[in-house]
Amino acid sequence: MGVRMSHWQELENRYFMHTVERIPLTLVKGRGAWVWDEDGRKYLDFVAGWAVDSLGHCHPAVTGAVMEQVQTLIHTSNQFYTIPQIQLAELLVQHSCLDKVFFSNSGAEANEGAVKLARRYGKCCRDGAYEVVTARNSFHGRTLAMVAATGQDKHQQPHLPLPVGFVNVEYNDIEAIKAAATKKTCAVMLELVQGEGGVNLPEEGYLTAVRAWCDKQDILLILDEIQTGVARLGTLFAYEQFGIEPDIMTLAKGLASGIPIGATLAKNGASVFSPGEHGSTFGGNPVACAAGYATLKFIIENAIAGNVKEVGNYLASGLEKLKREFSFITDVRGGGLLMAMEFSSDIAQSVVMACLDRGLLVNRLKPNALRFMPPLIIGKGEVDEALDILEQALSGPVA
Ligand SMILES: *Cc1c(COP(=O)(O)O)cnc(C)c1O
Numbered sequence: 300m301g302v303r304m305s306h307w308q309e310l311e312n313r314y315f316m317h318t319v320e321r322i323p324l325t326l327v328k329g330r331g332a333w334v335w336d337e338d339g340r341k342y343l344d345f346v347a348g349w350a351v352d353s354l355g356h357c358h359p360a361v362t363g364a365v366m367e368q369v370q371t372l373i374h375t376s377n378q379f380y381t382i383p384q385i386q387l388a389e390l391l392v393q394h395s396c397l398d399k400v401f402f403s404n405s406g407a408e409a410n411e412g413a414v415k416l417a418r419r420y421g422k423c424c425r426d427g428a429y430e431v432v433t434a435r436n437s438f439h440g441r442t443l444a445m446v447a448a449t450g451q452d453k454h455q456q457p458h459l460p461l462p463v464g465f466v467n468v469e470y471n472d473i474e475a476i477k478a479a480a481t482k483k484t485c486a487v488m489l490e491l492v493q494g495e496g497g498v499n500l501p502e503e504g505y506l507t508a509v510r511a512w513c514d515k516q517d518i519l520l521i522l523d524e525i526q527t528g529v530a531r532l533g534t535l536f537a538y539e540q541f542g543i544e545p546d547i548m549t550l551a552k553g554l555a556s557g558i559p560i561g562a563t564l565a566k567n568g569a570s571v572f573s574p575g576e577h578g579s580t581f582g583g584n585p586v587a588c589a590a591g592y593a594t595l596k597f598i599i600e601n602a603i604a605g606n607v608k609e610v611g612n613y614l615a616s617g618l619e620k621l622k623r624e625f626s627f628i629t630d631v632r633g634g635g636l637l638m639a640m641e642f643s644s645d646i647a648q649s650v651v652m653a654c655l656d657r658g659l660l661v662n663r664l665k666p667n668a669l670r671f672m673p674p675l676i677i678g679k680g681e682v683d684e685a686l687d688i689l690e691q692a693l694s695g696p697v698a
Contacts, residue, residue, distance in 0.1 A: 305337060329356025333676045334660070343685055344661045346672045349492070350526050350637065352602075353553035355674035362573070364593035368586045375585070377578065383588035390595050394535055397564035401582035404458070405558045406525040407440025409561030411578060413471030413547045414444060414564065418464075418517055419571050423515035428485035431521070434470035436496035437490065439523055446601065448488060449683060450483045451496060473508040474567055486519040490538040491544040494526035498639035498670060499634055503539065510543040518567055519546040521573035521584050525561075525635065529553040530598050530675050533608035533635035540634075553675070565581070603675050611635040613679050614671065617686040638673060641668040645698050653692035659685050 304312065307325045324342075328335040328428045332355050345355070354361055368383060375381055388400040401416075414431055421428035433439065434484050435450035443462050446454050449468030466484075468475035476487055479647075487509060493499040513520045516517055521543035527537035532552060534540050538548070546569045551561040561582070598604065611634065623630040630641040642650075645666035654661050664670035673681070 307337065322651070324655065324660075327469055331355040331358075332674050332681050335407075339527055339659060342655070343659050343673075343681060343688070345671045345675045345685055346662045347672055348557055349552065349662070350531060350672040351674045352557050353529055353531075354450075354556045355596060356557075358556060358594075358676070359594045360597045360598070361558075361590050364557065364589045365586055368589035372585050372682045374581070376580075377583055381583070381585045381588075383585045383592055384583040387588045387592040388596065390592060390599070391550075391562065391564060392410065394595075394599060395548070395564060395652075396538075396566070397548055397568040399503050399565050399570040401563045401670060402588065403561035403563065403578065403579050404559050404584075404587070405440070405561045406523075406549065407425045407442045407550040407561075408579070408582070409525065409551050409563045410439045410445050410448065410488070410521075410523060410562075411442055411562035411584055413484070413523075413549050413565075414464075415577055416449070416547060416565060416569065416572060417486035417488075417519050417521060419576060420569055423571055425517060426482070428483050428518075430481065430483045430485060431467060432463050432466050432468060432476050432479050432484060432487045434489055434493070435467050436470055436493050438493070438495035439469075440525075448636050471505050471579075473505060473512065476509060477512065480516065482520065484518055487513055488521040488523060490523045490525075491527050491541060492532065492634060492637065493662075494637065497668065498637060499630060500634070502632060506543050508543045510521050510628045513546075521545060521547040521549070522548050530604040530607050530674070531635055531637050533611055535599070535602050537634075554594065555587055556594040558587045559588040560591050562591075562638035598675070607635045607675050610677055610679055610682060613639070613688075614638060614673075614682050615684050617682060618671075619658040621686070621693065623688060624690070628693075633671075636671070636673055638671040638679070639641075639664055640671070641665075643667070648691050649697040653695050653697055654688055657688045657691055659688040659691070659692075 325337045325411035327337050334342050402431045418429045433448045437450045439445040439448040447465040466479045468479045528550045547565045554560050622631050627643045629643050633639050641683040647663040651663045662670040
């Protein structure tokens with residue numbers, strides 16, 4: 300691409316394992332929906348740390364809570380009670396259909412906790428059932444077990460053999476779940492909208508059918524809301540929009556506005572861990588939980604989900620307008636502030652670079668698709684700016 304590497308980028312090249320193809324941009328500062336690079340250039344951020352920076356960059360509610368907590372108590376062991384984790388747990392339970400919470404440090408870990416819990420349930424209540432049925436094109440994280448849960452060859456092939464106990468079936472196909480299930484099945488694990496796997500929406504009736512069937516079989520339904528939860532789709536949790544409730548739900552990404560956190564939530568009937576069966580050194584860390592509590596409280600008290608719905612619709616109609624303008628845009632889909640735009644050919648990377656040149660960060664979802672996931676506090680004016688830049692980028696020599 301002939302891009303000159305900066306000092307920091309050269310050092311990275313020397314010292315890092317290259318697990319990600321980086322965009323040649325070193326970010327040094329962020330405020331709201333904007334970030335700045337090392338040369339002081341400003342960018343509108345429609346990636347938001349992969350749907351993590353819910354309240355935007357350095358929101359005062361979050362920085363205030365973190366600063367106060369780091370000056371009060373940074374860490375202690377989970378053998379002791381600490382207040383921020385209890386406050387966050389209470390808020391999560393009060394505002395969801397779940398009853399109990401376990402905190403970890405990431406999405407993959409939250410899902411590991413969910414699967415361990417489901418296996419524990421299988422052992423104690425379902426004759427030793429341990430298998431989990433998951434969907435193709437799902438994404439559940441990067442630990443070995445979650446790679447097995449993630450139904451994508453590109454994530455599985457480099458790491459074979461994978462841990463046993465996972466069956467990947469076609470998404471949006473209840474019959475495929477029924478066919479894959481055996482006496483050994485303890486849970487079905489799904490995303491409500493598949494995020495990393497393509498922003499794929501559930502078909503009408505799929506989720507309610509899965510829920511009803513799981514109930515009949517006494518199989519747990521785990522909803523991975525790591526990307527869709529915490530107002531990303533325009534309701535505090537996405538399950539609210541689909542008329543179902545999970546037995547176990549996982550959260551991470553947007554929960555603490557950028558401070559690492561994971562949460563595994565369960566209904567009382569599925570909360571079957573006994574002391575010692577699961578744990579984490581850092582999980583429930585006071586600083587992370589203070590950030591989570593501040594984020595969630597702000598989202599609830601300021602009706603941020605309503606903003607997501609409104610601004611999300613505005614973004615969607617802007618993207619639809621571009622689809623009518625450019626014949627090589629084949630699809631616009633998503634919900635809330637999680638949207639995708641698909642092209643008839645593999646131009647996503649050049650569109651990403653053309654947007655970058657003009658001061659907009661967007662995510663290459665697939666070789667032929669982009670993903671938009673700005674902070675949840677974004678306004679229509681910023682959406683207009685992003686749409687303008689995207690239009691210019693699409694008008695250039697990308698297609
Ligand atoms: C990002 C993501 C994960 C993994 O989260 P990490 O924090 O990267 O481990 C799991 N599930 C879904 C749906 C995700 O979007």
